[in-house]
Structure formats: structure tokens, C-alpha cells
Amino acid sequence: MSDFPFLIAMIAVPAVGAAVVAALPRGRDLLAKQVALGVSLVVLLLAVLTTLAFDVDGERFQLTTAVSWIPDFGSEFALGVDGIALVMLLLIGVLVPLVVAASWHEADAGSRPARVFFAWLLLLEAMMVGVFAATDVLLFYVFFEAMLVPMYFLIGSFGGPRRQYAAVKFFVYSLVGGLVMLASVIGLYVVSTSQLGEGTFAFDALRQLDIDPDVQKLLFLGFFIAFAIKAPLVPFHTWLPDSGAEAPIGGSVLLVGVLDKVGTFGFLRYCLPLFPDASRSFAPFVLVLAVVGILYAALLAMGQSDMKRLVSYTSISHFGFIALGIFAFTTEAATGAVLYMVNHGLATGLLFLVVGMLISRGGSRQIRDYGGVAAKAPLLAGAFLVAGLASLALPGTNSFVSEFLVLIGAFPERPVFTVLATIGIILAALYVLLMYQRTMHGPARGVLLQEDPAEPLPADPLPSGGGATATAARTAPHRTLRVLDLSRRELAVVAPLVVLIIALGVYPQPLIDLIEPAVVATLGDLGAPGGTDR
Amino acid sequence: MIEAPDLSWAALAPMLVVFGAACVGVLVEAFAPRESRHPVQVGLALVGTVGGLVATLLIAGEPDEVTAVGALAVDGPALFLQAMIAGFGALSVLLFAERALDPARSAFVVSAAVPAGSPRDRELTTVPRVQTEVYPLALFAIGGMMLFVSANDLLVMFVALEVLSLPLYLLSGMARRRRLLSQEAAVKYFLLGAFASAFFLYGLALVYGATGSVLLRDIREATTAGSGGVLLVLGLALLVVGLLFKASVAPFHSWTPDVYQGAPTPVTAFMAACTKVAAFGAILRLLYVAFGTAEWTWRPLVYAVAIASMVVGAVLGLTQTDLKRMLAYSSVAHAGFLLTGVIGLGADGGGSGLSATMFYLLTYGFTTLGAFAVLTLVRDGDGEASHLSQWAGLGARSPVTAAVMSLFLLALAGIPLTAGFTGKFAVFRAAIEQGAWPLVVVALLASAVAAFFYLRVIVLMYFSEPAADGPTVGVPGLPTTVVLAVTATATVALGILPGAVLDLARQAAIFVG
Numbered sequence A: 001m002s003d004f005p006f007l008i009a010m011i012a013v014p015a016v017g018a019a020v021v022a023a024l025p026r027g028r029d030l031l032a033k034q035v036a037l038g039v040s041l042v043v044l045l046l047a048v049l050t051t052l053a054f055d056v057d058g059e060r061f062q063l064t065t066a067v068s069w070i071p072d073f074g075s076e077f078a079l080g081v082d083g084i085a086l087v088m089l090l091l092i093g094v095l096v097p098l099v100v101a102a103s104w105h106e107a108d109a110g111s112r113p114a115r116v117f118f119a120w121l122l123l124l125e126a127m128m129v130g131v132f133a134a135t136d137v138l139l140f141y142v143f144f145e146a147m148l149v150p151m152y153f154l155i156g157s158f159g160g161p162r163r164q165y166a167a168v169k170f171f172v173y174s175l176v177g178g179l180v181m182l183a184s185v186i187g188l189y190v191v192s193t194s195q196l197g198e199g200t201f202a203f204d205a206l207r208q209l210d211i212d213p214d215v216q217k218l219l220f221l222g223f224f225i226a227f228a229i230k231a232p233l234v235p236f237h238t239w240l241p242d243s244g245a246e247a248p249i250g251g252s253v254l255l256v257g258v259l260d261k262v263g264t265f266g267f268l269r270y271c272l273p274l275f276p277d278a279s280r281s282f283a284p285f286v287l288v289l290a291v292v293g294i295l296y297a298a299l300l301a302m303g304q305s306d307m308k309r310l311v312s313y314t315s316i317s318h319f320g321f322i323a324l325g326i327f328a329f330t331t332e333a334a335t336g337a338v339l340y341m342v343n344h345g346l347a348t349g350l351l352f353l354v355v356g357m358l359i360s361r362g363g364s365r366q367i368r369d370y371g372g373v374a375a376k377a378p379l380l381a382g383a384f385l386v387a388g389l390a391s392l393a394l395p396g397t398n399s400f401v402s403e404f405l406v407l408i409g410a411f412p413e414r415p416v417f418t419v420l421a422t423i424g425i426i427l428a429a430l431y432v433l434l435m436y437q438r439t440m441h442g443p444a445r446g447v448l449l450q451e452d453p454a455e456p457l458p459a460d461p462l463p464s465g466g467g468a469t470a471t472a473a474r475t476a477p478h479r480t481l482r483v484l485d486l487s488r489r490e491l492a493v494v495a496p497l498v499v500l501i502i503a504l505g506v507y508p509q510p511l512i513d514l515i516e517p518a519v520v521a522t523l524g525d526l527g528a529p530g531g532t533d534r
Numbered sequence B: 001m002i003e004a005p006d007l008s009w010a011a012l013a014p015m016l017v018v019f020g021a022a023c024v025g026v027l028v029e030a031f032a033p034r035e036s037r038h039p040v041q042v043g044l045a046l047v048g049t050v051g052g053l054v055a056t057l058l059i060a061g062e063p064d065e066v067t068a069v070g071a072l073a074v075d076g077p078a079l080f081l082q083a084m085i086a087g088f089g090a091l092s093v094l095l096f097a098e099r100a101l102d103p104a105r106s107a108f109v110v111s112a113a114v115p116a117g118s119p120r121d122r123e124l125t126t127v128p129r130v131q132t133e134v135y136p137l138a139l140f141a142i143g144g145m146m147l148f149v150s151a152n153d154l155l156v157m158f159v160a161l162e163v164l165s166l167p168l169y170l171l172s173g174m175a176r177r178r179r180l181l182s183q184e185a186a187v188k189y190f191l192l193g194a195f196a197s198a199f200f201l202y203g204l205a206l207v208y209g210a211t212g213s214v215l216l217r218d219i220r221e222a223t224t225a226g227s228g229g230v231l232l233v234l235g236l237a238l239l240v241v242g243l244l245f246k247a248s249v250a251p252f253h254s255w256t257p258d259v260y261q262g263a264p265t266p267v268t269a270f271m272a273a274c275t276k277v278a279a280f281g282a283i284l285r286l287l288y289v290a291f292g293t294a295e296w297t298w299r300p301l302v303y304a305v306a307i308a309s310m311v312v313g314a315v316l317g318l319t320q321t322d323l324k325r326m327l328a329y330s331s332v333a334h335a336g337f338l339l340t341g342v343i344g345l346g347a348d349g350g351g352s353g354l355s356a357t358m359f360y361l362l363t364y365g366f367t368t369l370g371a372f373a374v375l376t377l378v379r380d381g382d383g384e385a386s387h388l389s390q391w392a393g394l395g396a397r398s399p400v401t402a403a404v405m406s407l408f409l410l411a412l413a414g415i416p417l418t419a420g421f422t423g424k425f426a427v428f429r430a431a432i433e434q435g436a437w438p439l440v441v442v443a444l445l446a447s448a449v450a451a452f453f454y455l456r457v458i459v460l461m462y463f464s465e466p467a468a469d470g471p472t473v474g475v476p477g478l479p480t481t482v483v484l485a486v487t488a489t490a491t492v493a494l495g496i497l498p499g500a501v502l503d504l505a506r507q508a509a510i511f512v513g
Helices: A006-023 A029-054 A083-102 A114-133 A135-145 A146-157 A163-196 A212-231 A239-246 A249-257 A261-274 A275-300 A309-326 A329-360 A380-392 A398-410 A415-440 A488-506 A509-526 B009-031 B034-057 B076-096 B118-123 B134-150 B155-173 B181-211 B216-225 B229-247 B255-262 B265-292 B301-318 B322-343 B355-373 B399-413 B419-433 B439-463 B480-496 B501-508
Strands: A062-070 A073-081 A449-451 A479-481 B065-067 B073-074 B376-378
Touching: A006 A029, A006 A073, A006 A114, A029 A062, A029 A083, A029 A114, A062 A380, A062 B065, A062 B501, A073 A083, A073 A114, A073 A135, A073 A261, A073 A415, A083 A261, A083 A398, A083 A488, A083 A509, A083 B216, A114 A135, A114 A249, A114 A261, A114 B419, A114 B480, A135 A146, A135 A261, A135 A380, A135 B419, A146 A163, A146 A249, A146 A329, A146 B439, A163 A212, A163 A239, A163 B301, A163 B399, A163 B439, A212 A275, A212 B065, A239 A309, A239 A329, A249 A261, A249 A309, A249 A329, A261 A275, A261 A329, A261 A509, A261 B355, A275 A415, A309 A329, A309 A415, A329 A398, A329 A449, A329 A509, A329 B216, A380 A398, A380 A415, A380 B118, A398 A415, A398 A488, A415 B181, A415 B419, A449 A488, A479 B134, A509 B065, B009 B034, B009 B065, B009 B073, B009 B076, B009 B134, B009 B501, B034 B076, B034 B181, B073 B076, B073 B134, B076 B134, B076 B265, B076 B355, B076 B501, B155 B181, B155 B229, B155 B265, B181 B255, B181 B501, B229 B265, B229 B301, B255 B265, B265 B301, B265 B355, B265 B439, B301 B322, B301 B439, B322 B355, B322 B419, B355 B419, B355 B480, B355 B501, B399 B419, B399 B439, B399 B480, B419 B439
Parallel strands: none
Antiparallel strands: A062 A073, A449 A479, B065 B073
16 A cells, blocks of 8 residues: 555645636536535545554655655655654645535635635645645745745635735745855755765755755855745744734634744754754754744734634744744654644644634624623634644643643753743733633623614613623623524534544544654764664 | 959848848838738748747758858857747737737827927827837847847847837837837937947957957967957947847946836837847957857956856845836846856857857746736726736736746746756856856856845735725737747746756757857
């Protein structure tokens, strides 16, 4: 079974699906949605089969295929996965069908036909798979940049009121990062030409190079800046709150859940193995950025009034933890960081989805426009709570395992940074619980409040104060909160994520088994104590 | 008795086909009845350009040769560039021949000599008569360009420069609508072009004075020997200025926006694709063959103008509100990227600069031709709607047109999986291989800035509400449809599977001395 080209299929199926969906005639939006859902489920199936075909104790890169692509550039269409890439493919496989289901009605509201939305979504999926599965640096770069186009159109065509601004900002930031990386990619090629006699972009050949430390530093910076913009570390982060807030919910989930992980994935896959000396010398600098990011973004998150911006800022804080785990150079911390990448995708994905469901009911993104929702919509509130608790890494949820691994792994090497990062956990509890409390508990208020036609209007429509246990019915008898609880479709979107969050919180071992050998090999390239070269 | 020079007819076949068709075209203009002129001229022009393309492909495998007493070099680069010029020329002729878009059935003025705005002129704008002289003119320009890239002798190069320029000056003034703008473009182009030609001629004289020859081979021997000094440096500088003018490289670009805007759009497309190829072909030959091994080097000069061109093109492109002017500045910026490739010549004559620059010319030619072809479709009552604001909401009104335009814009911005990225990668690699990474960093920053104005058009088309009295999108006839199909296919194909063409460019990239 392992001869089947799973990775090519995982790129080709959604790409062809996108073309089919785009080519459907006008007015066949329902069919477009069904095709998109079907295709994304096939990709999930392929991802699971790929995982089954993957031998944990085998080679570092498995399921490899290589086809000559641009011989003049020394580039091949080479695919292959290690454990790290594999868990990201699983994450993509899980998230995309849920995003399709969650966007079922939202896509109709955009200014463009819904089938366009799903076509871009499937194309994005194909490119996301490509970016994680590429083992040729030029091919990686091509997917890395081409991935911008579908996301740009998703934000620009289906986003919120400031979508034009957000879409252009997203594109230009990423493009600048990508172009800086392009200089390094070409530089790497030139170094390989001089050392191997023939230029190549094959990852396995490139990590054998012995690059002069000064050159390493320049090349490292090119890659690092691109990745630091993608997985926003603090000075490069300002595009994310805009994009995360303005993108349609499905776009936000994939943007923060998967797309930005390309940055942290890039640190591990490219920065560390290819430029070990530079990585070591820049590590303190990166750790400072990571810790500043954890704290600063958490503080900013607390100050947000817009829920989607808030969730975006929490993600920046979490990306700080991931970067901390990667640049601590220990096996536990780096394994924790990779696990964090998956868990963050699930937890923040769920948080974005639930926030989106709330917003679709009230039509407002502001926290102050909601209150007392829990009493009327217990399922919605429950999903919100699970997502929030996972986001603040409560024990029993998946994020706890990864955050704990990162912290205990980083502590022996970098105690000061780790202690400072721990403050971020407290701040996380604050921003999550405050948002939850304000929107879900307390007196009923805000945009969801509607006049009860049976009763006359009171003189003072809004209740002043009121205890935490007061419900809408008790304090404002003449107005009722009209909230529909989760529909069956929404429940089907939320339930798998809740199950995964709890399951991986209780039993994360299968994922750790997949990730750890790849992390050991990566740190082996770095020459760090935790790793062995494979 | 004077002996006739030894000519290799087979090697000259591509140029002979094109020039022959042009001469027949002049006779057709004189003798064929008016009604049948248009189809005959279009057919003849297509036969000439496609015939030229086929002829280059037929002799592509033959050994390189220098013929006509050393005046012409028919080698790999010459044939590659000639094939490009003939091919792009054929596509441009198709754009010229489009009759479905303009209500008056042609983009060209019936009688260019009638004063703009006079009663006779107003009368003529609606007359469904068509101008057919443009086809022989275009053929002469194409022939001149093909001669230009294979000229191995500065005098022949100068003659070719004039042969290609004079028809272009005329063609620029022939727009059917906005006559004054068009005439202004023609005069401006002519005056500045004549000035640049004079520079070239003066440089030629100085180089002749320094080396005693106009043959590139002899000049190389003289420069390698180290003789020459001030006279030679000055001569080279003036020659390069003349060529950079044609290639619209900043700071010699000031004609470009006005001429691109004023000229009929099919002519603009023709100039943007073919003239660029021809001018860079000549620059490459002059610098690589005659001065490639010079001890003192032309690199600082090219370095400086490349940076100037990229910065000027990208920054001024940001401020434009007219699409044709914006694409003109984009052409200036791309000239800078091309020069980045020109830098990629190794000190030993190696390096991938030549093949990279030729490949870039190919990708840029297709993309820019396609972009201008889309421009001809979007019209309002007064001809083409080239103001940016008129394009708002085009994505909702005409999804296919907007999608095709987006493809070309993304390719111009250099996004991967389009031809633009492959071309950029090739030239940047060539430059970094020669250690010119500061230039590449500038080029990357300029790319980012330029991407912003390409994106702005996409934002307008897709993410803005349509204006109330927006333009109409014409249904293209067969010629424009063919052009759009070919250019869009090439843009995607060269982005996804460029391997074969890159190989071809690499094999062709050897100049014969």
C-alpha cells in the first residue's frame, strides 16, 4: 500500500476538486458545497491512510516521490514527509472538512458566488499540503508564495468591512517576507553549486553542506524573516489581527490554524538543519522575540473589544510558545512545540469557529454586544468554554500537554526565558475567561436582545448591573434573548474538535510517537545534545 | 571589379521572409482594391511573421555562422530572439486585425494626416473604413528588430535601429480615438528617438575612432588588448545610452508612459513586447560580444541604471491612475529586472546571464502582450476605459476578463506558478551567481513595491463595488481571443513546467564571435 502516491494524491485531489467546483455553472452552489465537502473528506481519508502507511521507526523521509521538474534550476518535484510534516497533514485533513461545513451558509453572504469561495478553499488546501510535503526547497518556496493567492481572494472577496485593507496588508507582508527568502533560496543554490559542483535544491543534499558561518547568518536571516512574518513573531505581527479579524471565519481558521504554522514548521525544517551555526548564534535573539511576543500579545489580547481580533492576538502569544520550544534546542521542548502546532490548530480553530457562530447570530464582532448567551444556548456556550479552556491550556485539554512539554523542555537550557514565558499562562487565563464571562454569563444584553411582542416596553430598557446568576428572563422580563442553540450542522462541526481536544489531552502518546523521531533527527542536524543524526 | 559579398541565404531566410512580405504589402496597398485590402494585408502580415518564425525554427539546428562579410551573426541567441520577435509580432498583428471591438471596426485612424478635431476628422471617426498601411509598417518594424538582434557590426545595428524605429513612430500616431494624445505621443517618441539615435551614432564614431573598426569582433580584440582609453569608454557609454532608450530603461524612459498611453493599444502591446526583446538583444550582443572581455568593465554603468530603472518604475508606478501608464512604468521596472540578468555574465564569459535574460524576455513578452490585449476589451463610449476607477467591480460584471487580467497581473508581480516567477528566478540566480546580491536585494524590494500596484487593480476588480456607469466589456473577435488564449496558456505553462524552454534558452545562449 505504501507504493501508492499518497502525497501527490493529497495535492491533486483538492486541486482538481477546486477546478471542478469553479467550473460548475452559475446557481449550482449547493452542488459546489457538496463537492467541496466530499473532496475534503477524501483528503482526510488520504491523510489517515498516509499516517497508517508511515513507519515510525523507518527512514526520516517516507512516501517520497521525485520527478524531474526544472532541470535547469536543479529543482525536482520532490515530496516526502517526516513525522512533523505528517501531523500537519493530519491537521489540514481534519480542519478543512469542518471549515467547509462551517462555511455552508456564510459563503452565501459574500459579494461573490459561494462556489468561488469553495474553489479557493480547495485550492488553498492543495497548496497547504504541498508546502508541508515538499522536500525540495524551491518547490517549498513555490507553494509558500502561491498559497497567498487563494487566501488573498478569500479575505478580499468574502471578508468583513475592512477586507480590502486586510487582504492587501496580508499579501504585501507575506510577499515581502517571501521575496527576502527568495534571495536566501538562490543563495543556498549558489553555495550548493560551489560545494557540490552542481546546483541543487534537494533538502537532503542541502543539509550536508558546510556553509561558512557568515554566509549562514545572512541566509538564515532571509529564511527567518519570512517565517517570522508568517508565524507572526512580535515585530512582524501587525498583519495578523487585521487579516484574522476581516477574513471569513473559515479563512481565519485555516490562516491561523495551518497557514501560519508554515512559519514555525519552516524554523524547524529549514532554519535549524540548514544553518545550524547561525541558528545557535541567533537563538537568544529569537527567544527574546518569542517571550516578548508571549507577554505583549497576551496583554494586547486582553485589551481587545473585537472577538476575532482577540483570538488573533492569543494566537500570536501562542506562536511565541512554539518559537520558544523550537529555539530551546531540546527534544522535549521541540516535540512540545510541534505538538503545540497541532493542538493550537485544533483549539484556536474551535475558538474561531464558535466565535463565528456567535457572530453569525448577532452580526457584531464586539464583546460588549453580547451577554448572557449561556442560558439560552448551552451547547454554544459549552463549546466556547472547551475552546477557551484548551486555549489557556487547562490540564485535561490537549494544549496543556504541549505547553507543559515546551516549558519543562526549555527550562534546563533557558530558565530565565521559561520563567518569563510562564507569566503568559496567567494572562491567557485572564483574556479567555474575561471574554467568556462577558459574552456568555451575566445579564442578557446586546444585539441578540429582542423585544418580546407580547409585553409592553419598560421605561428603562437596560437592566443596571445584576448578579452573575441573573438571567435575561429575570432582569429584563419584557425583552428576551433570541438565540438559537447550535444547529445539527454546527454541532457536527464542533463535536469532532471537542472530542479531539479532550482525547489528545488525555492520551497524546500516538502523536508524540510520530513527532519525536523527526524532532530528534532535526536536532541531530543542528548538532544539539538532544538529537542524533539519522 | 567589385565582388559581391558572400551571403548565406539560408541563414538570412527569416529576415528575408519578413521583409519580403513587407514589400509585397506596400504593393498590395498600391494596387489592390480597397475592399479586399484588409483581409489580404492581414493574411500577408501573418504569413510574413509566422513564416519568419518557422524559418528560424527550421535553421535553429544548423551550425552558427557569421555572414555578409562579418556584418550579421546568425547564432543561437540571434535565432532565439528572432523567433520571439516573429512570434510576438504575429500575435500583435492579430491584435491589429481585431474588428469586433471598436464600433468603427478598427483601432486605427482612417487618415492620419487629417488635423485632429477638424470637421473632416470628426466625420472620419465613424466611417467604417479601415487603415491597412499599419500592416506593412509593422512588418518593416519586425524585420528591423530581427536584423537588430543579429547585427554583428555597429553600422548594421544602426541601420536596423532606424528601420525598426521609423515605423514605430508612425504607428504611435495612428490611434482612432484621442487623436491629439496619439499625435503627441508620436512626436515625442520621434524627437526623443532621433536624439537617442544621434547618441548611438556618435558613440559609433568614437568607438570606430578608438578601434579602427565597426565589427564587434574587431572591437573585442582591441578592447582585450587594452588599447582605447577615454575614447572607447565614451563611445561605449553613448552606444549604450542609445540602446537603453529603446529598452525604456530609467533615466532614459521619459517617453515611455506618454507613448504607451497615446499609441493605439495594439501598437503599445507590440512595442512593449517586441521592442523590448529587440533592444535587449542588441544590448546583450554589444556588451557580451564586443565588451565582454574588456578589462575595464561596463558593469558599474549597468548596475546603476538597473537600480535606477527598478526604483523609478516601481515607485512612479504606484502613483499612476491610468492603466496604460501604469503598465508603462511596469515596463520600466521590468527593464531593470532584465538588466539584473545582463549583469550575470561571468568574467570568463560563462554564467547564465544570457539564457536567463532571454527567458525573462519571453515570459515578459507573453504577459505584457496579454495584459494589453485585455485592456482593449474594456471600453466606454470614448474608446478604451483605461482609467483605474473605471475597472472597479469588473470581477462581478465580467468574471472571465477579470480572471485573465488577474493572471497577467500576478505574473507581472512575479508570483510563483506563473511565468513571471520563473523569469525572475532565472535572472536573479544569474546575478547572484556573479556576486551581485546587493542588486538582487534592490530588485526584490522593487518587486514588492511593484506588486502593490498590480494588486491594486485586482482589489479594484474583485473587492470593490461596480461603478454605476461602468465600462462595457466587449466580446472579442477571433484574433483577440487567439491572442488571449495563447498568452494566458504560455503564462501558466512557463510558470508550472518551464523546464523544456529553459533548456532551449540555455542551449541557445552562445554568441558566435
